[in-house]
Amino acid sequence: MKPRDRRTPMWCKVFVTVGLLCCELSAAAPPSEIVVDPEFTEPIVNVTVPAGRNVKLGCSVRNLGTYKVAWMHFEQSAILTVNNHVITRNPRITVSHDKHRTWFLHINNVQQEDRGRYMCQINTITAKTQIGYLNVVVPPSISDSLSSSDAIVREGANVSLTCHVDGYPKPDIKWKRDDGAHININKSLTVSEWAEPTLELHRISRLDMGAYLCIATNSVPPSVSKRIKVSVDFPPMLWIPHQLVGVPLGYNVTLECNTEAHPTSLHYWTRDSGQMLVDSSKYKAVSVQGNPSYKVQMKLTISGVEHTDYGVYKCVAKNSRGETDGTIRLYTSHPPTLAPELQRTENPSPSGIPALGPQWTTSDGNDLENGTSNNNTNANGDDDDSRLNEIKQSEQKYRKPKNSGTDSQKDVTKNSVPRLIPTATSAALVLTAVVLLQMQPFLCSRKRCSE
Numbered sequence: 001m002k003p004r005d006r007r008t009p010m011w012c013k014v015f016v017t018v019g020l021l022c023c024e025l026s027a028a029a030p031p032s033e034i035v036v037d038p039e040f041t042e043p044i045v046n047v048t049v050p051a052g053r054n055v056k057l058g059c060s061v062r063n064l065g066t067y068k069v070a071w072m073h074f075e076q077s078a079i080l081t082v083n084n085h086v087i088t089r090n091p092r093i094t095v096s097h098d099k100h101r102t103w104f105l106h107i108n109n110v111q112q113e114d115r116g117r118y119m120c121q122i123n124t125i126t127a128k129t130q131i132g133y134l135n136v137v138v139p140p141s142i143s144d145s146l147s148s149s150d151a152i153v154r155e156g157a158n159v160s161l162t163c164h165v166d167g168y169p170k171p172d173i174k175w176k177r178d179d180g181a182h183i184n185i186n187k188s189l190t191v192s193e194w195a196e197p198t199l200e201l202h203r204i205s206r207l208d209m210g211a212y213l214c215i216a217t218n219s220v221p222p223s224v225s226k227r228i229k230v231s232v233d234f235p236p237m238l239w240i241p242h243q244l245v246g247v248p249l250g251y252n253v254t255l256e257c258n259t260e261a262h263p264t265s266l267h268y269w270t271r272d273s274g275q276m277l278v279d280s281s282k283y284k285a286v287s288v289q290g291n292p293s294y295k296v297q298m299k300l301t302i303s304g305v306e307h308t309d310y311g312v313y314k315c316v317a318k319n320s321r322g323e324t325d326g327t328i329r330l331y332t333s334h335p336p337t338l339a340p341e342l343q344r345t346e347n348p349s350p351s352g353i354p355a356l357g358p359q360w361t362t363s364d365g366n367d368l369e370n371g372t373s374n375n376n377t378n379a380n381g382d383d384d385d386s387r388l389n390e391i392k393q394s395e396q397k398y399r400k401p402k403n404s405g406t407d408s409q410k411d412v413t414k415n416s417v418p419r420l421i422p423t424a425t426s427a428a429l430v431l432t433a434v435v436l437l438q439m440q441p442f443l444c445s446r447k448r449c450s451e
């Protein structure tokens with residue numbers, strides 16, 4: 001080794017500017033004595049690093065002597081450094097060494113184009129090389145400008161949402177609904193998540209309205225997501241739970257219409273004349289938003305129903321897509337009867353008119369029901385079930401002529417203490433009623449027998 005050590009520096013001093021070529025020539029000269037060839041002592045450690053970091057690759061050698069170590073980028077076929085010299089023009093690359101034993105290639109602010117194989121070479125006669133791999137990873141990112149933005153579509157349209165994602169390794173994309181509900185791709189396919197860059201919704205319905213998340217994930221944290229809101233517009237629809245509502249004079253009553261519309265519709269009530277009803281001591285209209293928010297319950301409360309209040313009411317819902325209305329007819333019904341037994345019976349439904357009970361929103365009515373059902377037996381003493389049945393059937397007949405009953409009913413309503421009728425007059429009334437009640441079925445059944 002020594003003889004060459006003396007000889008080579010001279011070559012190199014002369015040809016120093018020639019660089020690698022000089023050394024190759026010197027190395028190529030036949031050694032006059034036994035020389036120990038340089039060799040690598042350990043492999044290059046592969047490195048995985050997020051873009052933007054600084055990184056160094058180390059190449060460990062021994063017995064380097066006057067040979068040189070060079071770094072190359074394999075894929076780019078570029079010589080980066082030779083010995084202490086940086087050959088490449090890339091300003092992010094430098095070289096350092098640890099007493100000629102480990103040669104470090106430094107890459108600052110690593111970029112995706114730096115990814116690849118790095119070769120460390122010693123300029124022996126047959127060059128010795130080893131290779132290490134630099135992997136540059138990039139966390140996922142979503143390009144807003146290349147992805148779908150919030151959409152407003154008509155019900156029934158096809159909707160296509162795309163998400164443009166970058167990152168390395170290539171990120172996986174999945175779509176989910178923000179509210180966790182399932183995604184309706186088309187009428188025969190419903191999924192909890194959809195793993196494609198594009199989400200196509202066929203014939204979208206109002207049920208598909210909401211926010212969709214496109215979530216991009218690769219091995220590099222953090223995952224990212226984009227929220228895309230899809231609004232589905234449709235003209236108002238309306239349905240009415242009770243189109244016929246019976247209420248006695250003087251009572252309060254609430255009419256109801258249920259609507260669905262998007263965008264949110266304007267709601268109002270009219271009489272059949274078309275006259276719009278405005279809030280007053282008589283009318284109180286409220287719209288209660290439901291869930292989902294395109295559902296709205298319209299309520300109109302009419303206080304102290306008078307004769308002129310009977311008739312037709314219209315609930316109207318209007319939005320930019322259209323308009324619709326529905327009709328409710330308010331008719332006279334009898335107040336709840338005094339006779340306690342009747343409160344226990346089902347609502348009489350003469351001539352097929354729907355049951356009235358639920359449509360009354362007066363608190364008095366409820367009290368009355370409770371009171372009578374709780375304490376009726378005390379007022380009447382023992383009941384006979386078979387007689388009760390007959391009373392039910394004949395209910396229409398005894399009610400009408402009995403003015404006293406109606407009057408006392410009004411008192412009850414006003415006082416709001418329907419279950420207790422402690423006064424002597426009331427007691428007398430009850431007695432009269434009972435007598436009437438007991439007679440009536442007899443008359444009735446007689447009538448019926450005669451028919």
Ligand SMILES: *[C@@H]1O[C@H](CO)[C@@H](O)[C@H](O)[C@H]1NC(C)=O
Pocket residue numbers: 043044045046132133
């Ligand atoms: C570096 O990666 C290459 C290819 O992925 C592999 O063949 C080699 O063994 C790795 N080297 C080390 C030191 O892990």
Ligand SMILES: *[C@@H]1O[C@H](CO)[C@@H](O)[C@H](O)[C@H]1NC(C)=O
Pocket residue numbers: 156157158202203
């Ligand atoms: C929606 O897509 C279906 C199937 O691809 C097609 O048949 C239909 O015509 C499309 N509808 C609209 C409104 O584009």
Ligand SMILES: *[C@@H]1O[C@H](CO)[C@@H](O)[C@H](O)[C@H]1NC(C)=O
Pocket residue numbers: 185186187188189
């Ligand atoms: C529903 O969508 C899936 C996936 O795009 C498709 O394979 C299937 O044919 C569609 N079905 C109908 C009835 O359109």
Ligand SMILES: *[C@@H]1O[C@H](CO)[C@@H](O)[C@H](O)[C@H]1NC(C)=O
Pocket residue numbers: 251252303304362363364
């Ligand atoms: C009817 O409504 C009016 C006003 O809303 C209220 O003051 C009154 O107490 C109600 N009457 C009954 C019987 O509920």
Ligand SMILES: *[C@@H]1O[C@H](CO)[C@@H](O)[C@H](O)[C@H]1NC(C)=O
Pocket residue numbers: 366367369370
């Ligand atoms: C009847 O009374 C009970 C208890 O006193 C009460 O919980 C219930 O709500 C009342 N029913 C009506 C219809 O008022």
Ligand SMILES: *[C@@H]1O[C@H](CO)[C@@H](O)[C@H](O)[C@H]1NC(C)=O
Pocket residue numbers: 371374375378419
């Ligand atoms: C029913 O009558 C009993 C005894 O007369 C009384 O103690 C009770 O409070 C009454 N209940 C109601 C709800 O009025």
